[in-house]
Amino acid sequence: MKNRILPAGITAMALSFLLIAFPAKAAEDISYKKDIFPIFNDYCLNCHKPGGKGYKKSGLDLRTYKSLMKGTKFGAVVKPGDSYTSILVQVVEGRVHASIRMPYGISGGLAKDKIELLRKWVQQGAKDN
Numbered sequence: 838m839k840n841r842i843l844p845a846g847i848t849a850m851a852l853s854f855l856l857i858a859f860p861a862k863a864a865e866d867i868s869y870k871k872d873i874f875p876i877f878n879d880y881c882l883n884c885h886k887p888g889g890k891g892y893k894k895s896g897l898d899l900r901t902y903k904s905l906m907k908g909t910k911f912g913a914v915v916k917p918g919d920s921y922t923s924i925l926v927q928v929v930e931g932r933v934h935a936s937i938r939m940p941y942g943i944s945g946g947l948a949k950d951k952i953e954l955l956r957k958w959v960q961q962g963a964k965d966n
């Protein structure tokens with residue numbers, strides 16, 4: 838009997854931990870339209886559209902899914918399913934040189950929850966959803 842009760846207790850504990858650690862978005866897919874584009878709109882588009890200084894320097898246009906996936910003049914910044922090597926995630930996490938931490942020129946960078954959304958969206962396959 839004990840043997841059957843103990844694993845159930847552990848499962849329940851693990852579940853409640855998951856619910857506390859990942860509220861709301863636990864099982865849901867991150868949406869490009871609802872979650873990701875609004876971040877670009879608020880923090881990135883000023884510079885990453887034609888005429889902006891990030892666009893001029895890197896060629897990265899964040900106005901559409903298509904232009905995001907095209908990347909910079911040097912190549913893609915998103916590798917679907919691989920947030921660790923995706924440059925998009927690296928520059929907001931500050932895993933690259935400080936001079937190219939994004940959003941450019943804002944000390945402290947993006948809020949953690951926004952970075953997490955970007956990271957998860959890439960990890961989930963960077964879908965046009």
Ligand code: HEC
Nearest residue numbers: 880881884890891894895914924925928937939940941942
């Ligand atoms: C104030 C202007 C500005 C803002 C705001 C800005 N960027 Fe940039 N971004 C730049 C500039 C300038 C470069 C080129 C940096 C360089 O090469 O030295 C750049 C380059 C990049 C690159 C390419 C890095 C590389 O070397 O391949 C990515 C990816 C990027 N930005 C993403 C973002 C994201 C995501 C945001 C919003 C969270 C953002 N940027 C906000 C100015 C900006």
